[in-house]
Amino acid sequence: MIYIIGTGLHSYKDLSLRSIEILKKANKIYFENYTSIQQVPISLLQEYLNKPIIICNRDEIESEDFFFLEASNSLIVILVAGSPMFATTHIGLLIKGKEMNIPVEIIHNASILNVYGCLGLYSYHHGKTVSIPYFTQEWKPRSFFDNILKNIEAGLHTLCLLDIKVEEERFMTVNEALSQILSLENEIVNENYKIFAVCRFGSPNQVIKYDKIKNLIKEDFGKPLHSLVIPGKMDTIEKEMVGELFK
CATH class of the missing domain: 3.40.1010.10 (Tetrapyrrole methylase, N-terminal domain)
Incomplete structure (x- = not known):
């Protein structure tokens, strides 16, 4: 067995x-x-x-x-x-x-899918989960970003899992992920878009912040694992809950 x-x-x-x-x-x-x-x-x-x-x-x-x-x-x-x-x-x-x-x-x-309720978002109000890979000089895929935009267009939230290379001990940070997102130059998800940075979720030293990308990208979020949640359209109750949790 x-x-x-x-x-x-x-x-x-x-x-x-x-x-x-x-x-x-x-x-x-x-x-x-x-x-x-x-x-x-x-x-x-x-x-x-x-x-x-x-x-x-x-x-x-x-x-x-x-x-x-x-x-x-x-x-x-x-x-x-x-x-x-x-x-x-x-x-x-x-x-x-x-x-x-x-x-x-x-x-x-x-699992990390439990994060939505902890952010004040409805757990059933999310779209396709995406993985953000490390870019290289020759390879800069944007399919993950296209899925984020589709979710936003549908009013859905997006959980973004950040790349890990366990054998190399490389774990993508919030900062690296946001830098790659901004490099794709989009009018919707720009530096003023507010998102959630989620670090070490479920541990006693977890960090969750909700702010504009331009502010989050400057912060040091510490040890892995990191992930992002990019909100789509929040309804009135979600806005109230997020507002209370992240004053």
Whole structure:
């Protein structure tokens, strides 16, 4: 059997009691660390359980046979930062489990999608989530920005996930993302547009600010992970809630 367990947004202490019980019984535990990172080192969970946790990379996750060979006669756990099914990466494991008749169960946890309510925005009032990649000299895609504009046109809010390069220990900052957005030169999302900067969401030292881009781009938001929420049209209640939260 395989369990895919979300670790939440901050540390192993965000795991559910059921998750801890399963981890204690597991024959082998893996931690996938390329779609996100944990704010608190996963080694602390290893110490708590007194069991080794194997860090696995993208190639290992995507070569699904690797896990199912072991799961045919063992209890395997794959830990994922945040919530397991937020990214589409792990759907392949569900499909493979059905093909091989090996049970795969998901245990969910909090993800960055929980941010909307904390901003005073309706959680059902958002459009397509976008990922902002690092630009290079030769490659400056604007498809993510086109989706932001489509969301705004439809009156919807946009969650922007910022690029991470875990193996290089590079994590895009609010400042880098805003610099790239401004470089695309648009009359709607310009330096006077007010957005939310969200940093280390779900941790005790989270930072959330709502301001014009020209002001946010000058600030130091500290350690990763960073993300943005670009609001579309806020209704009266949303405006009131945002106004109260970010006076």
